[in-house]
Amino acid sequence: MGFFKRFRTPKTTVTFEIPRSSFPLGSSISGTITVSSKEEFDATEVRAELRCSEKRRRERWVYNERLRRDVRHVYWDTAILLSEDFKVSGPMHIVPGFKKMFPIKVDIPAGGRETLDGIDVSVSWFIKGVVAVNDRPDPTSETIELQIIRAAMPTAKEEVKMVACEYCGSLMPANSSSCPVCGAPRKSL
Template identity: 65%
Template sequence: MGLFKRFKKPEANVLLTIPKSTFELGDTLKGAITVSCDDEFDATEVRAELRCIEKRRRERWEYNEHLKRKVRRVYWDQATLHSTDPCASGKLHLLPGFKKTFPFKADVPAGGRESFDGIDANITWSIKGVVAIKGRPDVTSETIELQVVKPAGPRAVKEKEVVMIPCEYCETLMPETSSSCPNCGAPRKT
């Protein structure tokens, strides 16, 4: 391998395909990574990289020497909430003309955060396909942004059925759990 070849990506294409772009928390994300190459090289693995990144807008007061006073500086704080790299294939020796599709699956954690985009904060889920190469830059696919939503749980709440009994004095129906009649105020007899 030439000296400058170490700094250059191999001539290869990586295509990540997923059946949909919206997932619920707790879902299993299934997809495929298609690798085609026009160069000979050794890959350490073929994997997908699933990331959940939270960005928050922050403010800080800093002293400006030129203005001789404090000025407000706005910046964005970034934190990785979830990161997983499901492996689709182990070590490979790729030759010119090689083309193969590798299936993979990754779990979106049930306790994760759903996608959100606001003025002061946002949460972004993304995935990309990677062919990792030792000693050279990795070949990657385009990054796909995912929409992760809360699972649609059961909407109907079962209410307990209230048994109604007649008052012994005025014959008005009242709940069985009442201690007195709501109409005449008479105590309930057991």
């Protein structure tokens, strides 16, 4: 390998495909990473990288000598909430004309934060496919921004016992005081 070749990404196309971009917390993402190469190189692994980052707007007051007063400085503070790598393949030798699809299943943690875009704070989720190469930049797929939503809790529905009306014979809930069809009051509760 030439000296300048180690500063270039291998001539490889990496695509990461998922069925949709919106998922609830605690769910799994099933997708495929497709690698097609036009160059020969050794890859250390094929993986998917899942990242969750939070940006918060902060401000502080700094005394300005020239203006002789305090001046407000606004800046964005960034924190990485989640950084996980999901390995789908180990080391391999890739040759020109190589094309392979790697199925992958990525789990979103149930205790994470949902996607949020506000005035003072934003939470973003990103995922991409990567072919790791030693001593060279890694070829990556396009970064996909995910919409992570709070998982909806299933509502417990009580089973209502139905009884027949003594006057018209139609069914009504056992906890009602009068018939919804004829309006007659129930005699026995």
